[in-house]
Amino acid sequence: MTLLEVSGLRVTYPQGFRRPDFNAVNGVDLEIGEGETIGLVGESGSGKSTIGNAVLGLAPVSGGSIRFDGKDISKAKPRQRRLLSEHMQVVFQDPYGSLNPSRTIGQTLAEPLRVHRDLSPTATRSEVSAMLERVGLRDSDAQRYPAAFSGGQRQRIAVARALMVRPKLVVCDEAVSALDLSTQAQVLNLLKDLQAEMGMSILFISHDLAVVRYMSSRIVVLYRGEVMERGTTRDIYASPTHPYTQKLVAAAPIPDPDRRTMQT
């Protein structure tokens, strides 16, 4: 079953007085099945985040459609968006920016439950501590603030927050790009394990083809707001057909020892 179907998506940004609008995304098609991970790869500025943001309702859709669970959500109103956020969550690159520094981790993880579930304080606490443990943190970490954690730990917290309400889709936008290689591998493996348990679909966005390859069954290659190539990860790697993809594959680093631990 298809969970997310993006067809002919266009996102146009105004550029100011007497300058033509800028087409950041220009007719992109993309499909994600239930429980599947699709990799969206391309150089910086190619429109990857814009696509993720359009799916999340954070970028203006000027053409095409976004269907989620069979419904067109491209023009969803704020109220419908709030309901959708139960099924659609996001992990951004910089959890320092997205985790509220003045809230404890426990408060941050309880928030999605407060919005979407009607649980007693005791039940909420036990859900939070189960999730903390699940992502490799301790129960007592609920009392601490984001500043007390390392980058990798903060990204585990961002993953935990995204999964509190068991969403159907998680958009990961450069979710491990700020981490060193061995921490990247740990967080990627955590995501894979959680996906195996919970069955969510992932739109996995990164400029790093090696990371995208490790996570995705299928890859979409983006260049200047348009899809250059798409296919199974295996096919794209074995025989990239588009010159841009060939360059991307050639530029992907030769596996070093840290990378090798990612290749199970």
Ligand code: ADP
């Ligand atoms: P990527 O995630 O692939 O690096 P983005 O989707 O962030 O690319 O950006 C694609 C293009 O759209 C870039 O040229 C960027 O400068 C532009 N852009 C992104 N967001 C906005 C915005 N809110 N207003 C104007 N231009 C934007």
Ligand code: MG
């Ligand atoms: Mg981006």
